[in-house]
Amino acid sequence: MYKAKVNASYEFDVTEEAVDQLDAVETSTNKYHILQNNSSIKANIVSSDFNKKTYSVKVNNNTYDVALNDALDQQIVALGFEIGASKKVNDIKAPMPGLILEINVTEAQEVKENDPLLILEAMKMENVINSPRDGVIKSIKVSQGNTVEKNALLIEFE
Structure with a gap:
């Protein structure tokens, strides 16, 4: 199970089953055509940081910042640690x-x-x-x- 956070505001649970059922076809490098509920969606991965698991995705001309957390990331948060903690010296x-x-x-x-x-x-x-x-x-x-x-x-x- 993954947790996806979109624009630092909306959080979604994403299961492997949901990913397997996704009707998506890569049309060219980082560009996808997706069918969902009989609607056509164009998606483009504008930028990505694989190590931080962050992505900027353009969907039908709207750009979204997406952060993914896998099971290990979620466990780290549950233990009270921060992922990618930054310096906050005041x-x-x-x-x-x-x-x-x-x-x-x-x-x-x-x-x-x-x-x-x-x-x-x-x-x-x-x-x-x-x-x-x-x-x-x-x-x-x-x-x-x-x-x-x-x-x-x-x-x-x-």
């Missing part, structure tokens, strides 16, 4: 006590993963603190020249 804390030498971002600025956010001097070494993810800077809690303790809040993301 704040940057000082990894060690030190002095803020430079701040390279401003509030409301959009940053990409690994962009330099600030420079923290600790034990006579300059440590560049990079962005852990793409995002927007919500607030900057320190100023250049401030000394900070370990785990002090430096920057918040939206």
Whole structure:
């Protein structure tokens, strides 16, 4: 049994029996002609990511984003784990006590993963603190020249 999620909103159960009974013919690469309830449907797989099990499918000129979960994916979710968990860091804390030498971002600025956010001097070494993810800077809690303790809040993301 598969679970299909369409446009991140609608979820359907798909059995192997339903797939076997599907009246579909591949007319060319990634293009299909489907008969369902005496209606003709044209489907085209526009893009696919086999590893993530995600597909963009155009059906009669409407495009749908489809994610498939097989039995193993469903079991992982049932155990409380996430499939393809992404980084969701919402704040940057000082990894060690030190002095803020430079701040390279401003509030409301959009940053990409690994962009330099600030420079923290600790034990006579300059440590560049990079962005852990793409995002927007919500607030900057320190100023250049401030000394900070370990785990002090430096920057918040939206």
